[in-house]
Amino acid sequence: MKILIIGGTVFLGRSLVEAALARGHAITLFNRGQHNPDLFPEVEKLRGDRGGDLEALEGRRWDAVIDTCGYVPRVVRNTAGLLANTVDHYTFISSISVFSDFSQLGMDENGPLGTLEDAGTEEVNGETYGPLKVLCEQAAEEAMPGRVLTIRPGLIVGPWDPTDRFTYWPHRVAQGGEVLAPGRPEQPVQFIDVRDLAEWNVRMIEDGKTGVYNATGPDTPLAMGRLLEACKAVSGKNARFTWVSQEFLLEKGVQPWMELPLWVPEEADTAGFSAINVRKAISDGLTFRPLEDTIHATLEWDAARPADRSWQAGLKPEREAALLADWHSGI
Secondary structure, X not given: OEEEEEOOOOOHHHHHHHHHHHOOOEEEEEEOOOOOOXXXXXXXXXXXXXXXXXXXXXXXXXXXXXXXXXXXXXXHHHHHHHHOOOEEEEEEEOOHHHEOOOOOOOOOOOOOEOOOOOOOOOOOOOOOHHHHHHHHHHHHHHHOOOOEEEEEEOOEEOOOOOOOOOOHHHHXXXXXXXXXXXXXXXXXXXXXXXXXXXXXXXXXXXXXXXEEEEEOOOOOOEEHHHHHHHHHHHHOOOOEEEEEOHHHHHHOOOOEOOOEOOOOOOOHHHOOOOOOOOHHHHHOOOOOOOHHHHHHHHHHHHHOOOOOOOOOOOOOHHHHHHHHHHHHHOO
């Protein structure tokens, strides 16, 4: 198949390219050339700006397109509208952030969706990100009715993740010593390896699948304690976990999700955040590699990065040490 990937050089995009090439597809990338422009020298590259310059896409035909970076409905509408008569199948990468109510456990694709007071806003921030994705989903479907595959991933993890929202844990545990662990060891977590997501997406395109799919994992419940123990086993280091209550962390102003990745306080309105129903995706072929594989690949990639790089998520060492000291002293 001839597949156009909008983006294609950062994290999920590059994994999609690798998965598609491995399955023998011909790939074209369309992006601004600002990130990793020399990556994938063997594929065709078209330059432009989907926010206004789509000229490079005009007059071309592909079997399918994967839109990895649609955040504003106007932009998605313009892109999908231009390609509607020259592309058979459109994948839109959305997010579970589209849901407006995470109080429900086991929420499937029919869960309540977020809305915006000002549907014309194009400012992407923590409040608007999810509702804008909802409007982007609708824009793609309006442009290509019945031909859109909408994938709503949870937290995407693994090699080349620029956010550090998973990498922090394998990296920190590999440093050894006392590790601050948030909340309860039994608290559930969900995420999906970028390679599993990419490979499944390509297979779904090959099968001509359409509709909306939640896509996170694993296929059986995973607890935070199990994740950290797996990080310890894979790294082979002598990390010691000190489980600190969520009440203490909140009192100390620790930022959930960013300062302590994967940790969301256990409250009534967030109970379903790490309990998303993905049975539909599993029934259509989504599979999950072993957790240890994800951790190992993440550590291997992380070890090749500059040691002095700035971390985008996770506790700074001095902050962790201060919190642990206060916890032990009862402050």
